[in-house]
Amino acid sequence: MDVKKFLKDCYAAMMAGISYMVPVIVAGGILQAIPNLWTNGAAAEAVEGTIAFTMYSWGSSLFGMMYYVLGMFVAFAIAGRGAFVPGLMVGLIAVNGSSGFLGALVGGIIAGYLVKSVLMKLKLPSVLQSAKPVLIIPLLSAAIMMFLMVFMIEPVCGWLMNLIYDAGRFVESIGYNWLLYAFFGICVCFGMGGPIIAGTVPLMLALIADGNVEVAAVMNCTACASCYGTALATVLFKKKYRPDQRANLPGLLTGGICQITEFQIPFLMDDIKVMTPCYILSGALGGIMVALTGVTTPTFHGGIFTAFLASSVPLHLLCILVQASFTCLFIGIFKKNLSEENEEVSELVAE
Structure with a gap:
């Protein structure tokens, strides 16, 4: 196995997933933000049925789709359309669990290689070949990723995400917000979407x-x-x-x-x-x-x-x-x- 090529492919898949995720974040975030202009920053408490409520609630829903998109398109970048369903399963569990970005990313990569390396090469009787792309691969890959996410990826990635979160909270609690913000600024400027x-x-x-x-x-x-x-x-x-x-x-x-x-x-x-x-x-x-x-x-x-x-x-x-x-x-x-x-x-x- 060529480790360098594998890491390069994983990086390319991650960047592809992020490139699809960012517009979702931008559009959802701005839709959430705009109603604050005429509600004095209280769009989240807007009365149901108003324009502010509609924009904020649907903007929030769109914003919340980012990990679904990340999981799907990371998997898609590796294995094509056949990896969409397991990628969606990954995003679904990441959003509703504690693994978030890391879970969607790692799960998306695993889902992509699962479809590419195993299920696409699955030999079936000729009578079942037509059902392979629309039933067998989506069903098997989604089921496998469901168990992998729930019992392996989610616990590990969730723990790591909580560790990062707790470290940030600790810095914030001791009053060094400027240090935390400086760190974030460095990551934004030098990270450049990576x-x-x-x-x-x-x-x-x-x-x-x-x-x-x-x-x-x-x-x-x-x-x-x-x-x-x-x-x-x-x-x-x-x-x-x-x-x-x-x-x-x-x-x-x-x-x-x-x-x-x-x-x-x-x-x-x-x-x-x-x-x-x-x-x-x-x-x-x-x-x-x-x-x-x-x-x-x-x-x-x-x-x-x-x-x-x-x-x-x-x-x-x-x-x-x-x-x-x-x-x-x-x-x-x-x-x-x-x-x-x-x-x-x-x-x-x-x-």
Whole structure:
């Protein structure tokens, strides 16, 4: 067995699942948040039948579908359509249990390989072949994953999730919110939609669910600010970037507006030694700024749309401005200029 290929495939499946899950989170979160504009932040207590109640309740339902989507599409990325049903079973148990994100992720991977490696190769009499994709594989794989989730994956992943949650709660209880928020900011800015941020999202969601809405502002502010800071650097320090990198300015601005940190990945990979500490320190600063200002947002995703729903729009913008300025300044100081020779080559390539 090629371990490197296996890990690479698991990572690709995880990223595929997250890419399908994020729009569900964004849309559901924003639908939940919008009614707070005219209910003074009390959309959760809106009267049944009102527009606020309808938007908040269905937004919450959509938001709650994220682990179903994660489990299904992680499994789908590995084994195709045949893995949808066991992936859905995984998500169902993860949502109703304590394993959450980790359970849906691990269960989705196992469901995918179960279908791909075992059930798809199952030999059946010719009379049963037509029933294989619509009955036999979905039924067997769902049943197997039900037992694996309930008796193995859910207990282990649930314990790990509770351990992470308790660690975060401990830091919060001793009054070091700024340290916890700095950690979240680092995960957001440096994680860029990958496993680092994915592993901390459950703790963020748990804290938000318990009323700590400052955590939502940490994620919103730090993700947007790092994109804006990188975008500003490509404009102010042109000698540090190739023409093809400067041409990515619209993408970085889109990342800042819509809170999509993945637009920064090419800049990180192009200069890991400089951009790694840049994004780590930038994220930590953004988290600390939220702790100092106490600004909150009703949902942790949505970019500029969420910014307008902040408890204090000026303070929210201040947090973004400080972090973005730091990111840009760090790049200006530590990132080396391109050599004249490399600039000329880059210009010719661009032409």
